[in-house]
Amino acid sequence: MKVLEAHHLQKTYRQGGKEVRAVVDVSLAIAAGEILAFLGPNGAGKTTTIKMIAGLIQPDAGSVRILGRDPHADPGALAQVGAVLEGNRNLYWRLTPLQNLEYFGVLRGLSPRTARQRGAELLETFGLGEKRDVAVQTLSRGMQQKVAIAVALLHQPALLLLDEPTLGLDVEAAQAVKSLIRQIAASGRAILLTTHQLDIAEALSDQVAVIERGIIIAQAPTQEMIRQFAGAAGSYRIELEQKLDPSRAERLAQQGVEILGSHQLRFSGSSETLYQVLEILKPLPLLRIKREEADLTHIFLKLLKRRREQG
Numbered sequence: 001m002k003v004l005e006a007h008h009l010q011k012t013y014r015q016g017g018k019e020v021r022a023v024v025d026v027s028l029a030i031a032a033g034e035i036l037a038f039l040g041p042n043g044a045g046k047t048t049t050i051k052m053i054a055g056l057i058q059p060d061a062g063s064v065r066i067l068g069r070d071p072h073a074d075p076g077a078l079a080q081v082g083a084v085l086e087g088n089r090n091l092y093w094r095l096t097p098l099q100n101l102e103y104f105g106v107l108r109g110l111s112p113r114t115a116r117q118r119g120a121e122l123l124e125t126f127g128l129g130e131k132r133d134v135a136v137q138t139l140s141r142g143m144q145q146k147v148a149i150a151v152a153l154l155h156q157p158a159l160l161l162l163d164e165p166t167l168g169l170d171v172e173a174a175q176a177v178k179s180l181i182r183q184i185a186a187s188g189r190a191i192l193l194t195t196h197q198l199d200i201a202e203a204l205s206d207q208v209a210v211i212e213r214g215i216i217i218a219q220a221p222t223q224e225m226i227r228q229f230a231g232a233a234g235s236y237r238i239e240l241e242q243k244l245d246p247s248r249a250e251r252l253a254q255q256g257v258e259i260l261g262s263h264q265l266r267f268s269g270s271s272e273t274l275y276q277v278l279e280i281l282k283p284l285p286l287l288r289i290k291r292e293e294a295d296l297t298h299i300f301l302k303l304l305k306r307r308r309e310q311g
Contacts, residue, residue: 001068003080003158003190004030004053009062011048022048024214026062030190030207032158035181037205037222038194039300045214046194050161053192054081067158079108082152086164090148093137097123097147100136101154108155115154122150126180142173146180153184160184160191166200178204202226202296210300212307222296229294229302235268237292238277241285251280266292 011023023045030036040046051057053064055071055078064070069077084090091100098119105115123132126146136144145165152160165181166174181204185191195201201208202222209219218225243262244252253259255277258266267277 002029002065003032003067004028004192005063005065006049006053007063009049009052009064010060011045011052011057012060021214023052023059026211026214026216028053028192028209028216028219030159030192032188032190033185034206035185035191035193035204037201037208037296038192038211039198039201039208040211041304044211046211047163049211050083050085050163050192050194054078054083054161079155080158081161082155082157082159083161084145084148084152084163084165085161086167090151091136091144094135096133097128097136097139097150098132100147101151104151105154110155118154118156119150122153123147126150127176140173142169142176145169145173145177149177149180149184153189158189160189162191162193164195164197165193166195166197174200198295198297198300208296210303212304217307218299218303225299226294226296229299235266235292236274237288237290238265238267238281239263239287239289240265240281241287244284248280248284252277255280263287 006026006028009023009026013020013022026045026049028036028038038046038049048057052059053071058072064072066077066080069080071077071081092103095103098116101119101122102112102115105119106112110118120132123129126149128143128146131139131143136147139147149162149165162181166177169177178200181191181193193201193204205222207219207221208225210217220228240263244259244265249259252265255273256267256269257277260266267274
């Protein structure tokens with residue numbers, strides 16, 4: 001059984017007397033131990049989708065199931081969801097990490113004793129044992145984010161919703177949070193991750209879903225999606241030691257070579273055709289020839305461009 005199953009979600013709002021279709025058709029599924037990166041530009045429908053999954057907004061159509069239970073009809077299903085939403089106040093700054101965990105644990109139905117015990121265990125697991133009794137406002141951004149994630153996990157949910165978990169963190173803190181997310185997934189929880197940092201999404205996710213204008217325009221296992229685009233997106237960047245002359249530039253353009261500057265070229269094609277390009281460049285000295293592989297950032301931008309060109 002999948003931890004999360006969302007089928008054909010739809011949501012329309014009224015703004016200024018007009019209907020705005022925030023979510024047109026979204027279907028997602030995540031298994032235990034799996035991380036799905038849910039990507040899209042601002043206004044694409046990510047936040048509305050997440051709120052429908054979390055039981056905060058009723059969908060106009062479609063269904064959500066968390067371990068087979070409907071969060072909109074069965075309050076018990078919401079006990080299987082934990083969330084850390086970017087821009088929300090997830091913690092009380094004047095309380096300590098342990099006090100926050102006790103407070104939110106009791107709100108989620110745990111006894112004070114259980115909340116304190118689990119909270120202390122989570123802080124130790126997250127490397128925050130020594131900070132358990134200091135005010136949250138004195139902690140670094142990275143530590144505060146770890147405490148927020150600990151709060152979301154305190155009631156042991158099967159599904160964790162993470163919205164921009166590394167936003168605003170320095171490199172070291174971001175790496176620590178990334179490692180923590182992997183650890184959480186390895187413990188068997190399903191994670192829905194939204195982020196604009198596509199290198200983070202590529203490093204962490206098992207699968208990717210891209211949303212644009214309320215519609216899923218691409219969905220696949222992360223590495224499979226990268227492999228699918230590698231052939232089309234793979235290209236060769238050629239760096240020259242001296243300036244390219246106009247005659248060669250014209251002949252190269254006829255071969256589909258992109259002139260990036262007086263000393264740099266990009267050729268998209270097969271390795272066999274590359275030798276024809278090199279023959280034109282001969283005997284100019286070369287500094288470097290590098291194959292550029294597709295990555296998630298390239299794929300994301302290409303998908304959005306294609307979608308917008310299609311209207």
